Amino acid sequence: MSTIAVIPGDGIGPEVITSARAVLDAVAAKHAIDLSYTEFDWSCERYAKEGTMMPDDGIETLRGFDAVFLGAVGWPGVPDHVSLWGLLIPIRRAFRQYVNLRPIKVFKGVSSPLRSATDVDFVVVRENVEGEYSEIGGRMNRGFPDEMAVQESIFTRVGVSRIADYALELARTRRGYVTSATKSNGIVHTLPFWDEVVAERAAQFPDVRVDQEHIDALAAKFVLQPQRFDVVVASNLFGDILSDLAAAVAGSIGIAPSANLDPTKTYPSMFEPVHGSAPDIAGKGVANPVGAVWSAAMMLKHLGHPQAAAEVVAAMEATLAQPETRTADLGGSASTTEVTDALVAQLS
Incomplete structure (x- = not known):
């Protein structure tokens, strides 16, 4: 049972x-x-x-x-x-x-807002327990002109390694292709670290092709070339946004499922x-x-x-x-x- x-x-x-x-x-x-x-x-x-x-x-x-x-x-x-x-x-x-799994598919009979969105079938693998959605930070000087808020992002080697491994192993059961979402040209510490760890893990999966894309370009390609993707792995915030965008590409967020997996x-x-x-x-x-x-x-x-x-x-x-x-x-x-x-x- x-x-x-x-x-x-x-x-x-x-x-x-x-x-x-x-x-x-x-x-x-x-x-x-x-x-x-x-x-x-x-x-x-x-x-x-x-x-x-x-x-x-x-x-x-x-x-x-x-x-x-x-x-x-x-x-x-x-x-x-x-x-x-x-x-x-x-x-x-x-x-x-730590895995938020979001499959994206355009089903027969469901109209995508994109004319080119046919044969779309990919999965967003979102890191689900750390990253940008941390509890570390706070606010000071509430109500004063110099009020401030600080929010810390937390990326750990354990956290990035295990989400990368999950995505790479999943790709082996699909088309063997992983796209890693990053923004290491603008976020100077956490996303270069993400890239480094993903590359280390990818080296253990020589049968899986791995690309990395900056999040802004990736969002555009979700709209322009949704058919190209197989497994997309992303940090907590990036995965959250990308998966909702992808659901819209697939025709409706009303059909979008998710799994929060251990x-x-x-x-x-x-x-x-x-x-x-x-x-x-x-x-x-x-x-x-x-x-x-x-x-x-x-x-x-x-x-x-x-x-x-x-x-x-x-x-x-x-x-x-x-x-x-x-x-x-x-x-x-x-x-x-x-x-x-x-x-x-x-x-x-």
């Missing part, structure tokens, strides 16, 4: 989690996979009532699960840094989820769509569940069920190909429930 902690979260989170669980139940029944769910109400709504996104023992509560399945975090009235640093980021760091499986990994809580459409029954469903497929694969995961992705491809089983953000007419029913039917 695989035990899954479910955190539906805010906005459309509960809606897409409900859809994804229906798909998981269908494919689990087909393959005799035993999944056990425990749901937690950790959210901005909880913060408004109790002053914390999750209880003090939240991390210890999650520690015994095989995976965490998250819907979305964020709601008007709760600052983003409060919601994220109160739930998502502590989970990533406590469980050493590749060693010492701790639970966490899976979530990246579309956010979308409060403007919450409760209207029109949310696109595909990002959550694809995240669920990634979770199945991580839990040791690659065939079931592949069948979920195939069901996605079939439903996305038809406008009557696509939601409005993808030019279709289907409701969240109708897309879910179509996915389940594909798996029956």
Whole structure:
């Protein structure tokens, strides 16, 4: 049995989690996979009532699960840094989820805003626990004309080595090509260090071709030449921005999944769509569940069920190909429930 902690979260989170669980139940029944769910109400709504996104023992509560399945975090009235640093980021760091994996694909029937975006199929591997998103820094002289803020970036040899190794090993299972995002011509210490360590690790993988691109040029090439990429490895900030840009290139952030992985499986990994809580459409029954469903497929694969995961992705491809089983953000007419029913039917 695989035990899954479910955190539906805010906005459309509960809606897409409900859809994804229906798909998981269908494919689990087909393959005799035993999944056990425990749901937690950790959210901005909880913060408004109790002053914390999750209880003090939240991390210890999650520690015994095989995976965490998250819907979305964020709601008007709760600052983003409060919601994220109160739930998502502590989970990533406590469980050493140092890989943020973001697959990007243009599916048949989904229109990219780019005319040239055909045969796009690549993965962004984002370093997930250090880099630019550190807790080191502070503010001084608040309220005075000379007020200042300092934010430190932290790049460690261990951190850069392991994310580079993950990307290089992943490339071996794909087209054997890694692009490393950098900005070593402008950021004088951390990014030259990143380049040096990536090059050291790449030397251990002579069968993998490795390029490096400055982040500004790379962002442009994501738009102009998205087909050229296979595996893109990047620091925390660069990977965050690039993966959202790539999702837009693929047609909609509504279908974009992610996995926060501890590749060693010492701790639970966490899976979530990246579309956010979308409060403007919450409760209207029109949310696109595909990002959550694809995240669920990634979770199945991580839990040791690659065939079931592949069948979920195939069901996605079939439903996305038809406008009557696509939601409005993808030019279709289907409701969240109708897309879910179509996915389940594909798996029956």
